[in-house]
Amino acid sequence: KNYKVFSSATSLDRLVLWGSVRLLATAQDSHPTPLPSQARVVICGGGIVGTSVAYHLAKLGWTEIVLLEQGRLGAGTTRLSAGIVSVAKPIAIESQMADYSNALYERLEEETGVKTGFVRTGSLCLAQNQDRFISLKRLASRLKVLGIACDVVKPKDVAKLHPLVNIHDLVGALHLPRDAVVSAPDVNHALAMAAVGHGVQIYERTSVNHVLVEKGHVTGVETERGTIECEYFVNCAGQWAYELGQSSEVKVSVPLHGCEHFYLLTKPLQEPLPPNTPVVMDMDGRIYVRAWQGGVLSGGFEKNPKPIFTEGRNQLEIQNMQEDWDHFEPMLSALLRRMPSLESCEIHQLVNCPESFTPDMRCLMGETPGVHGYFVLAGMNSSGLSFAGGAGKYLAEWMTYGYPSANVWPLDIKRFGNLQSSRTFLRHRVMEVMPLLYELKVPRWDFQTGRQLRTSPLYDRLDTQGARWMEKHGFERAKYFVPAGKDLLALDQSKTFYKPDWFDIVGAEVKCCKEAVCVIDMSSFTKFELTSSGDQALELLQRLCANDLDVPVGHIVHTGMLNERGGYENDCSVVRLSKNSFFIISPTDQQVHCWSWIKRHMPSDTQLHLEDVSWKFTALNLIGPRAMDVLSELSYVSMTPEHFPSLFCKEMSVGYANGIRVMSMTHTGEPGFMLYIPIEYALHVYNEVMAVGQKYGIRNAGYYALRSLRIEKFFAFWGQDLESFTTPLECGREFRVKFDKHTDFLGRAALLQQRQEGVTRRFIMLVLEDHDTELDLWPWWGEPIYRNRELVGVTTSSAYSYTLERHVCLGFVSPPSLDGTPAVVTPDFINRGDYEVDIAGQRYPAKAKLYPFSSLFAQQRRRKDDMELSNFQGK
Numbered sequence: 001k002n003y004k005v006f007s008s009a010t011s012l013d014r015l016v017l018w019g020s021v022r023l024l025a026t027a028q029d030s031h032p033t034p035l036p037s038q039a040r041v042v043i044c045g046g047g048i049v050g051t052s053v054a055y056h057l058a059k060l061g062w063t064e065i066v067l068l069e070q071g072r073l074g075a076g077t078t079r080l081s082a083g084i085v086s087v088a089k090p091i092a093i094e095s096q097m098a099d100y101s102n103a104l105y106e107r108l109e110e111e112t113g114v115k116t117g118f119v120r121t122g123s124l125c126l127a128q129n130q131d132r133f134i135s136l137k138r139l140a141s142r143l144k145v146l147g148i149a150c151d152v153v154k155p156k157d158v159a160k161l162h163p164l165v166n167i168h169d170l171v172g173a174l175h176l177p178r179d180a181v182v183s184a185p186d187v188n189h190a191l192a193m194a195a196v197g198h199g200v201q202i203y204e205r206t207s208v209n210h211v212l213v214e215k216g217h218v219t220g221v222e223t224e225r226g227t228i229e230c231e232y233f234v235n236c237a238g239q240w241a242y243e244l245g246q247s248s249e250v251k252v253s254v255p256l257h258g259c260e261h262f263y264l265l266t267k268p269l270q271e272p273l274p275p276n277t278p279v280v281m282d283m284d285g286r287i288y289v290r291a292w293q294g295g296v297l298s299g300g301f302e303k304n305p306k307p308i309f310t311e312g313r314n315q316l317e318i319q320n321m322q323e324d325w326d327h328f329e330p331m332l333s334a335l336l337r338r339m340p341s342l343e344s345c346e347i348h349q350l351v352n353c354p355e356s357f358t359p360d361m362r363c364l365m366g367e368t369p370g371v372h373g374y375f376v377l378a379g380m381n382s383s384g385l386s387f388a389g390g391a392g393k394y395l396a397e398w399m400t401y402g403y404p405s406a407n408v409w410p411l412d413i414k415r416f417g418n419l420q421s422s423r424t425f426l427r428h429r430v431m432e433v434m435p436l437l438y439e440l441k442v443p444r445w446d447f448q449t450g451r452q453l454r455t456s457p458l459y460d461r462l463d464t465q466g467a468r469w470m471e472k473h474g475f476e477r478a479k480y481f482v483p484a485g486k487d488l489l490a491l492d493q494s495k496t497f498y499k500p501d502w503f504d505i506v507g508a509e510v511k512c513c514k515e516a517v518c519v520i521d522m523s524s525f526t527k528f529e530l531t532s533s534g535d536q537a538l539e540l541l542q543r544l545c546a547n548d549l550d551v552p553v554g555h556i557v558h559t560g561m562l563n564e565r566g567g568y569e570n571d572c573s574v575v576r577l578s579k580n581s582f583f584i585i586s587p588t589d590q591q592v593h594c595w596s597w598i599k600r601h602m603p604s605d606t607q608l609h610l611e612d613v614s615w616k617f618t619a620l621n622l623i624g625p626r627a628m629d630v631l632s633e634l635s636y637v638s639m640t641p642e643h644f645p646s647l648f649c650k651e652m653s654v655g656y657a658n659g660i661r662v663m664s665m666t667h668t669g670e671p672g673f674m675l676y677i678p679i680e681y682a683l684h685v686y687n688e689v690m691a692v693g694q695k696y697g698i699r700n701a702g703y704y705a706l707r708s709l710r711i712e713k714f715f716a717f718w719g720q721d722l723e724s725f726t727t728p729l730e731c732g733r734e735f736r737v738k739f740d741k742h743t744d745f746l747g748r749a750a751l752l753q754q755r756q757e758g759v760t761r762r763f764i765m766l767v768l769e770d771h772d773t774e775l776d777l778w779p780w781w782g783e784p785i786y787r788n789r790e791l792v793g794v795t796t797s798s799a800y801s802y803t804l805e806r807h808v809c810l811g812f813v814s815p816p817s818l819d820g821t822p823a824v825v826t827p828d829f830i831n832r833g834d835y836e837v838d839i840a841g842q843r844y845p846a847k848a849k850l851y852p853f854s855s856l857f858a859q860q861r862r863r864k865d866d867m868e869l870s871n872f873q874g875k
Contacts, residue, residue, distance in 0.1 A: 035203060038229040040064040041399070042221045044208045044244060045236030046071075047078040048184055049377055049384060051191035052392025053234055058198035060400045065200045066228060067192075068221075070207040074188035076238050080353035081184035081385050082263055082297055084279055084290055086123050087148050088139065088176060089383070090441070091362070091410055092782070097390025099148055104389040105182050112197075114190035117183030121290070123279035124158055124165070125174040126338075132284055132440055134497050134777065136174040137840035143176075145784050145794050151175045152841065162278050164339040179279060181290055184385050208237075211248040211374060218373035232399060234375045239309065239356050241364075241378035242421075252368045253418050256379035257426035259434050260306040260321060261355040262328045263299025264335070265292060265348040283438040285334035295345065300331040301382070305434040308354055310427045321352040355382045357430040359420050359450065361437060363387055365395055365411040369596035375399060376413050381437065403563065407723045414593040419474050425450045442495045443780040444479075446470050456523040456618055457682040465700055468502075472588045475524035478702040480505050497777050497840070502704065503800070509701035510708050510802045513670055516697035517624035519689060520706055522667075522674070523682075526586040526594060527614045529577075533607040537580050540608065543745055544601055546728060548738040551576055556647040556663055559736060561597060562747030566727040566754060570594045571718035575649045575663065583649075583661070583676075587718050601746075617661075618682035620689065623672040623709070626696035631662065631673060633692045639673070655688035657681035668706060669713035712801035712808050714765050714849070720781070721763065721796040721810055729754050730812070731763035732850065758824030761793070761814040766837055766846035768807040773800065777839045779809050786843060787833035790816060795837065809837055809846070 040062060043050050046069025054067045069075075085105060087098045109116050127133035136152065143150045153175045155167040161175065192202060203225075211233050212220040220229040235254060237244045245252035272294030280289040287300035306327065325332075328350060336343055358364055358379040368374045377395050380387055391411075394404035409415070420426070432449040446469075452459075454475040463469075466482040480502050512518045530537045541549045547559035553576050561570040570590055575583040586594045591614060598610055622630060628639035634654045637643070641664075644650065649663045654675065661676035677685050690698060716722050716731050728737050729751060737751060766785065778800075785793040793813035801808045813830070815823035830850050836843040 032205075032225070033203070035206070035223065035226050035228055036064075036066060036201065037227075038064070039066040039201075040230060041066070041232035041234065042208075042228055042230045043067040043234040043236055044221075045069065045076075045238060045241075046073040046188075046192070046202065046204065047076045047236065047238055047384070048074065048081075048188045048191065048388040049238065049380065049392065050234070050236035051188055051195060052388045053236055053377060053395055054195040054200045054202075055191045055198075056392045056396035057399065058195050058200050060396055062396075062400070063199055065195070066230075067195070067200060067202045068206045068208055068223060069202070069204045070240075072204055073192055073202065074185045077353065077355060077384060078184050078188050080351060082288070082290065082299055083117070083181045083184050083385065084123075084179070084288065085182060085386050086176065086179045086279065086281070087143060087386075088123065088125050088174070088179075088281065089386070092142060092146060093406060093408055093410055094362070094383070094387065095143060095146055095148065096406060097394070098383070098386040099146065099390070100393060101386055101389030102178060102180055105180070105187050108187065108190040108194070112190045112193045114186060114193055116186045116190050118180055119182075119275045120178060120180045121276050121278050122161070122175065122177040123179035123281060124161060125176070126158065126165075126170055126280065126282045126284070127172050127174075128169055128282075128284035130171060131442070131495075131497065133172045134840050135440060135442075136172070138497075138782075140174055141784050141838050141841060142782050142794075145791065149177055151177070162280060164273075164341055165280060166338055166340055175278075181279065182385070187385070208244060209247065211252075211371075213248060213250045213371050213374075216250075216370070216372055218371060232373045232375065234377065234395070234399075236377050238378055238380075238384075239354055241356070241376065242426075245368075245376070248371070248374070250371050252371060252374055252376070253416065253421040254364060254376055254378060254413070255416050255420040255426060256356045256358050256364065257307060257423070257430040258309045258354040258356050259430055260308055260324075260352055261299065261382060262302075262324070262331070263297055263351050264328070264332065265297055265351065266295035266342070267346040267348045268294030269296075269342075269345055280338070282334065282338050283440070285338055286435075286438050287331050287334045287338065289335065289339065295348065296339075296342065298331070298335045300334065301434050301437045302327070302331060303435045305431050307427045307430055310423055321354070323350045323352060325350065355380075357381050357433045359416065359426065359429045359433065360447075361433050362411050363391060364413045364416075365391060365408055366398060366413045369414050369592050372600070381433070403565070403724065407725050409719065409723055412593065414596055415473075415589055417473070417592045419453060425453070440495075442497055443778075444470075444500075445495070450474075452476060454524070456521050457679055458521050458523075458618065458686050461683065461686065462521060462700060467700070467702070470703065472524055473591060475588055477524050477588075478521060478700070480509060480702040480704050481700045483508075497780075498775075499773055499778065506702075506704045506708065507802045509699065509705035512697065512699050513623040513668075513701060513705060513709060514803070515624070516699075517622060517626040517630055517672070517693055518699055518701035518705070519686070519693070520621040520623065520701050520703070522619040522621045523617070524588040525614070525619055526588060526591040527612070527617055527619075527676070528584040528586070528595070528598070529581065529611045529613050530584060530598070531581045531609050531611075532605075534580065536603070536605055536608040537582055540598075540602060541574065541582060542743050544598065545574065546737045546745060546747065546751075548741055548743070549574055549576070549582070553578055554649050556649055556665060558647075560722075560728055560733070561594070562727070562745070562751075563724055564746055564750060565725070566729075566747035566750035567724040568718060568722040568726050569597050569724060571716075571722050573665065575661070577649075589719055616679055617676045618679055618685075620675040620677065620686065621666055621672065621706075622675065622689065623666050623668060623670045623701070625671055626693075626698075627672040629696055630689060630693045630698065634688055635662075654685050657685050660685065667715070668709035669715060670709055707797075708799040708802060711797060711799040711810060712803055714810070716763060716810065717797065726763075726812075727751060727754060727759070730759050730761055760822035760824060761812045762825040762830060762850065763810065763812055764830055765849040766795070766809040766811065766835055767801075767804060767849070768809070768837060769845045769847060771807055771844045773807065776844070777842070779807055779837055779839050783809065783811075784838040785809075785811055785813055786836040786838060787813065789836075792816070813848075
């Protein structure tokens with residue numbers, strides 16, 4: 001029976017090798033092996049993702065691991081995988097996962113004796129136009145930072161590498177020599193064999209009905225064959241992950257949705273293609289092509305995808321669904337244009353299999369916010385084979401140590417909330433997401449579906465005044481405001497790696513912030529209130545926050561919430577409203593993560609209460625030197641620094657509305673105020689501010705202006721510059737750490753050790769020198785940083801500084817290691833190097849600055865005597 005289950009094994013002896021093999025129950029067994037009554041962890045899903053998690057947990061020393069599969073192992077999406085393992089992914093963490101998967105699959109055969117079909121073919125990403133070529137060159141720069149081999153090549157080189165490719169309309173390509181192809185079912189089988197060899201118990205034909213939860217913790221799993229008590233549960237159910245999450249006692253949101261995915265198989269060609277023929281990814285043609293048994297396998301991501309299973313639970317096992325040649329015809333035409341010689345080849349089969357996609361084209365990973373011990377790894381967006389090895393490794397580390405060995409925030413399931421779990425939202429969004437996998441994505445592109453889900457009360461008012469919108473965590477935020485008479489259509493369709501159409505508009509908004517007053521609606525910020533009957537709220541925040549929260553009532557404290565490694569789990573502003581009440585302001589996309597982090601560390605004390613009040617307040621940011629004049633008129637209170645000092649909060653009346661929390665901060669370093677307005681007063685306060693502000697030159701501004709202001713002031717933002725591996729000492733924020741207090745806070749020990757040993761990387765500002773804003777490619781983020789022609793780091797964010805009239809990049813640099821030991825960063829290392837920033841393969845000289853700095857703007861004033869900078873410096 002064991003041999004029947006592991007049907008691709010070549011001999012029974014191979015099974016004997018694994019001494020701890022347990023019987024794998026099948027529906028046909030007259031006496032199926034009973035399930036264990038308890039385990040440490042239960043994994044649901046026997047595809048390549050689930051077996052990878054089991055394999056890596058076992059490698060890390062876990063025991064009592066049970067993997068349950070409702071059908072047969074690998075009979076889901078894994079069975080119909082196209083078998084391509086490529087590192088050509090849009091973000092760094094995905095490329096890292098694929099690179100690890102590649103190395104893992106190569107060594108699995110030696111480790112297990114199971115042939116996996118691994119062939120190192122390499123791959124070619126083709127460019128039919130200059131914009132695509134630029135995107136590939138940007139990708140090449142990023143991959144080289146990760147140590148991944150790649151080369152930008154000419155069309156004639158493509159012809160040498162692949163005999164069938166028509167190169168006449170190509171401008172170039174990216175060659176990834178270490179990409180590979182494998183047999184996904186065989187890799188799945190090898191992972192399962194290796195896991196069983198380390199004590200993992202695998203049971204087929206066993207469906208999970210729901211997960212048992214008690215007091216917010218996983219306690220067990222109820223299956224059709226009995227209940228297993230467990231501490232941890234991992235949802236690797238792929239297509240079924242959404243339904244499985246909804247079927248738990250406490251519903252778990254797993255936002256993904258299925259679409260049909262097509263690929264074509266041909267019979268062997270007259271001159272059979274060698275197995276090591278490079279994979280071709282013609283993203284402008286929306287297709288991929290690989291060698292398959294002497295012929296080709298070719299699929300793609302069409303512009304009009306077909307979502308499926310919206311109504312609920314789908315097939316028990318994935319079967320080849322109905323052929324649809326009319327639907328596949330555009331991809332077939334693209335294939336014949338790219339490889340005309342295939343016109344005479346004979347077709348073997350058109351495969352139609354379901355694939356699951358997420359709202360932002362990134363997989364779902366990590367512990368769910370509502371249930372401790374419930375982990376998810378699903379939503380692979382047609383890259384399950386490429387991601388499974390690395391994702392399984394990171395999730396196993398997360399479960400073992402409490403965190404993975406890399407920053408996986410872009411993939412963390414807590415980036416989504418319940419609001420993204422609407423089936424209608426998911427159906428519409430994945431119809432946009434699937435085509436976007438191969439769409440050319442220039443910086444600052446926005447999703448078009450699932451919009452206007454969360455809006456400020458001012459949305460309609462701002463929209464009629466020319467607001468152009470972006471979306472963050474489902475919340476609409478204004479990017480900039482198009483003045484009357486501008487060509488709106490041209491701005492909406494602005495797609496470029498160069499100077500964008502909104503350049504002058506944002507410049508005018510920045511100028512107004514510096515010389516007069518602007519209003520930015522920042523209602524999307526996450527807002528919590530923490531209250532207690534005694535000192536419990538203060539004690540909790542003193543434990544969670546690096547900065548000192550024991551400040552007088554009304555004071556505002558900027559602080560990080562750190563993990564035990566000293567890295568940022570959150571970067572926030574905290575206002576002490578009263579002795580035992582605090583107002584916590586965090587980034588928009590921190591709503592679920594920050595809530596989860598605080599709740600995880602809250603004692604079970606009925607006198608301590610945390611409330612999400614994000615929806616209760618509209619937030620208006622009044623930026624500029626005339627902000628105090630506007631508020632003085634509306635409140636009949638002096639707003640000068642003498643009467644309203646910096647980083648202070650007062651509850652005031654503004655216009656006819658009372659209870660407005662007015663704070664002397666702007667999140668950009670400019671003079672001004674934040675107004676947190678009870679939502680029913682929002683429109684009134686906005687109208688009053690705009691009416692009174694007319695005499696002071698008031699105007700609306702958006703987040704692009706905010707970004708420019710904060711970057712030229714060297715302000716780091718969480719999720720862009722700061723993450724769970726970044727410490728305050730690495731980004732010049734030691735002054736926000738209460739080392740002088742005898743308060744033990746999360747991360748204190750790690751920071752004390754780092755302070756003693758020295759930091760090995762530092763957050764710096766780079767001002768581009770020989771860069772033409774009009775003609776050169778712009779830096780956006782993720783560009784390599786070179787010092788004395790040696791790679792030392794990467795940018796995390798950048799913007800054009802309208803004050804300096806130059807591009808400014810923020811990022812981290814590290815000295816080269818000495819004999820494998822990381823070297824300590826010194827001020828001399830930063831200040832005495834010759835720096836360059838690599839933008840799509842071309843390097844531009846840059847001047848480096850450490851935070852904090854004082855001379856940058858003084859130098860600029862001397863260089864440009866006619867520029868008025870007094871407002872910029874906040875004087």
